[in-house]
Amino acid sequence: MSADMSEALSTIPPERIPRHIAIIMDGNGRWAAQRGLPRMAGHQQGVTNLREVINACLEFGIKYLTVFAFSTENWGRPEYELKGLKQIFLDTFQKEFQEISKHGVKILHIGQREGLGDDILNCIDYAVENSKNNSDLVFTVAINYGSRNEIKHAVKKIIADGIQEDQISEELIGSYLFTNGVPDPDMVVRTSGEMRLSNFLLWQSAYSEWVFSKTYWPDYGRGELLKSIQEYAGRDRRFGKLTSQ
Numbered sequence: 001m002s003a004d005m006s007e008a009l010s011t012i013p014p015e016r017i018p019r020h021i022a023i024i025m026d027g028n029g030r031w032a033a034q035r036g037l038p039r040m041a042g043h044q045q046g047v048t049n050l051r052e053v054i055n056a057c058l059e060f061g062i063k064y065l066t067v068f069a070f071s072t073e074n075w076g077r078p079e080y081e082l083k084g085l086k087q088i089f090l091d092t093f094q095k096e097f098q099e100i101s102k103h104g105v106k107i108l109h110i111g112q113r114e115g116l117g118d119d120i121l122n123c124i125d126y127a128v129e130n131s132k133n134n135s136d137l138v139f140t141v142a143i144n145y146g147s148r149n150e151i152k153h154a155v156k157k158i159i160a161d162g163i164q165e166d167q168i169s170e171e172l173i174g175s176y177l178f179t180n181g182v183p184d185p186d187m188v189v190r191t192s193g194e195m196r197l198s199n200f201l202l203w204q205s206a207y208s209e210w211v212f213s214k215t216y217w218p219d220y221g222r223g224e225l226l227k228s229i230q231e232y233a234g235r236d237r238r239f240g241k242l243t244s245q
């Protein structure tokens with residue numbers, strides 16, 4: 001970390017550093033178009049940047065990072081892009097994520113397994129198994145994820161398990177979501193200037209602070225992440241109560 005950045009971080013009280021950061025990585029296509037490059041070049045640069053952000057989280061002492069890589073709605077993209085993204089996910093799980101698991105990162109997947117090919121599922125399962133004893137940073141990748149789909153799965157499972165009406169609580173519902181075991185995000189970032197939730201962690205982000213950055217994902221590196229953390233640190237989180245309570 002540069003001296004400037006570590007100084008900026010040291011001015012933030014530790015309890016104001018988010019424990020869990022979730023990110024909607026948006027703007028790869030526009031980043032590429034701006035440079036006259038094919039969309040895939042943007043996604044490729046998105047992977048390079050993801051590595052930088054994971055390393056920044058390790059350096060900054062962030063405990064949980066969740067990223068939205070592919071939504072249940074993204075299947076509507078053109079065939080060439082779906083093929084390209086699939087190859088990028090396979091390569092990233094086999095190379096980058098193998099590497100980060102050597103550095104204390106525990107990898108998790110959220111999203112519907114059905115619909116993802118065996119090749120992707122095998123890569124995901126291997127990365128999860130291979131990193132399960134790590135604990136410096138819990139890194140969750142959302143692939144084939146949508147919040148409404150997640151809630152539908154949870155309701156079906158609750159019924160299949162024969163859960164009775166008087167047993168239904170917010171905690172129980174949370175435990176049936178794909179994110180079971182991971183605390184709710186403190187801060188959710190969306191890059192590229194879009195200001196939509198896009199079906200991401202709807203239940204879990206009920207009290208998260210949203211931070212919107214105009215920067216396209218491939219350029220949202222360490223410095224940008226630090227700026228978002230500073231913005232978060234300046235927020236007054238009340239959880240529906242009053243500041244003085």
Ligand code: FPP
Nearest residue numbers: 025026027028029030043046047050069092
């Ligand atoms: C948004 O750009 C990004 C995606 C649809 C997801 C792909 C993400 C990556 C390749 C980053 C690396 C992640 C992993 C897990 C390997 P966009 O295509 O929506 O951009 P646009 O809105 O500018 O067209």
